[in-house]
Amino acid sequence: MIYAVWLPLLVPLLAAPLARRGAESLPPRAAAWALTCLALALALSSTAALTLLALDGALRLPFVAALGHLSPNLLGDGSPATAPAAVLAAVALVGLGALVLHRARRHVRELRAVHGQLADHASAGDLTVRQDDGPDAYALPGRPGRIVVTTGMLRALSAPEREVLFAHERAHLAGRHHVFLAAAEFAAALHPALRGLRAPLSYALERWADECAARVTGDRALTARAVGRAALAVSAAGPRPRPRLSLTATAGPVPRRVTALLAPAPTIARTHHLFPRALAALLLACVALSATAALEAATDLHAGIETAQGESAGHGFGDAYGDGDGDGDGDGN
Amino acid sequence: MPEGQIDESGDGRADRRPAGELEAGVLAALWAADGPLTPGAVQLELGGGLARTTVTTILTRLHAKGVVSRARSGRGYAYAPVQDSHGLTARRMHAELDKDEDRRTVLARFVSDLSPEDEELLRALLEGEPGAADDTR
Numbered sequence: 001m002i003y004a005v006w007l008p009l010l011v012p013l014l015a016a017p018l019a020r021r022g023a024e025s026l027p028p029r030a031a032a033w034a035l036t037c038l039a040l041a042l043a044l045s046s047t048a049a050l051t052l053l054a055l056d057g058a059l060r061l062p063f064v065a066a067l068g069h070l071s072p073n074l075l076g077d078g079s080p081a082t083a084p085a086a087v088l089a090a091v092a093l094v095g096l097g098a099l100v101l102h103r104a105r106r107h108v109r110e111l112r113a114v115h116g117q118l119a120d121h122a123s124a125g126d127l128t129v130r131q132d133d134g135p136d137a138y139a140l141p142g143r144p145g146r147i148v149v150t151t152g153m154l155r156a157l158s159a160p161e162r163e164v165l166f167a168h169e170r171a172h173l174a175g176r177h178h179v180f181l182a183a184a185e186f187a188a189a190l191h192p193a194l195r196g197l198r199a200p201l202s203y204a205l206e207r208w209a210d211e212c213a214a215r216v217t218g219d220r221a222l223t224a225r226a227v228g229r230a231a232l233a234v235s236a237a238g239p240r241p242r243p244r245l246s247l248t249a250t251a252g253p254v255p256r257r258v259t260a261l262l263a264p265a266p267t268i269a270r271t272h273h274l275f276p277r278a279l280a281a282l283l284l285a286c287v288a289l290s291a292t293a294a295l296e297a298a299t300d301l302h303a304g305i306e307t308a309q310g311e312s313a314g315h316g317f318g319d320a321y322g323d324g325d326g327d328g329d330g331d332g333n
Numbered sequence: 334m335p336e337g338q339i340d341e342s343g344d345g346r347a348d349r350r351p352a353g354e355l356e357a358g359v360l361a362a363l364w365a366a367d368g369p370l371t372p373g374a375v376q377l378e379l380g381g382g383l384a385r386t387t388v389t390t391i392l393t394r395l396h397a398k399g400v401v402s403r404a405r406s407g408r409g410y411a412y413a414p415v416q417d418s419h420g421l422t423a424r425r426m427h428a429e430l431d432k433d434e435d436r437r438t439v440l441a442r443f444v445s446d447l448s449p450e451d452e453e454l455l456r457a458l459l460e461g462e463p464g465a466a467d468d469t470r
Binding site for chain 2: 122123124125126127129131136137138139147149151153154155157159160162163165166168169170172177178181202205206209224225227228229230231232234235253254255258259262
């Protein structure tokens, strides 16, 4: 197997920190799209690389070779690392597959649970009110999607601030932001280095919804106040029972959102600066490198299989062993 | 824009929004209030963007759905949200769900938790808001 096959596995280690920097200099909507597409492209490339590594090893197993009507010897001996790499890749693939399935099932189960427990709560239009003094609000995706707000949150905000909250949550539902989050979660399950993209993505999605709310209400300062006051109300009600290990030392997401709303609306003009452009080019290069390397490795493996197949089909077994050895070595290296 | 014009035409900016959004706003106002509200009080609470007739229609619809209850008040009715008996159970279930850190992958929350530094920063931002807004314009 050629060395290119390892690149898609390593690129995310470099690309993820770069993307975190890059997302900050993009408008929220563009940042959300960029982060999601990047995470998916890198995750799929690295999974393809694992598959190729495992296949390369599997083809050397006599029964797999027989199944594909090819002669194992013609694939070449490969490097000494072929067998252990293939075993590791196969184990990783099985593990990742199980993880993705497990996450997807839990995701669906949790959504059903939340929908179920809201079934008999007071609803009007797209709003469901949950009786709870603890201030909380979220968009619940589904058909139809719902805005869930506790009575504690409704009481903490004024009427115009509540409209900001509703507009924000409606933007999440209309923009199908949960699909972005699920895609990033899927990518993070496939490559651990991509986990770091989830936090900047969820920040970009919140900012995106904030900007929508500011546009709907036509008042950026009001939107900033609603976000800030909601967060302070949650804070005053005491910590949530959910464990939170990732408390940042620097400013958390909410003060950054409020600061962004107090500034003028973000425009694409900001991306004309040199730094974000260079960063974007670098990230595109990372994706291209990953995809090309995976493709290159696939082509290489395919060529090896063609050789092994063609020779064994064209000649008798004795001939294939005798004549084709040199060719197979050259291609399969 | 004079109030009367909105009342007669029923065509104010807020009135043209989808019915579901208006219902949501009215129900939220009732929950946020300390006691039952008359249509006039709801209209006042919502900032006068809605015509009184629209508010009354929405309240009647919510009452028909069983989401709000009403009692005679003067010449009309005062409306209050119907308390749900399952509130406590739901809260307990919610707490159970909250234990799972990964729920953030399912739900996009309006606001995330604040660290003590965040809280301080946020208070400063909101207090200095008019100044901060002017600086950046």
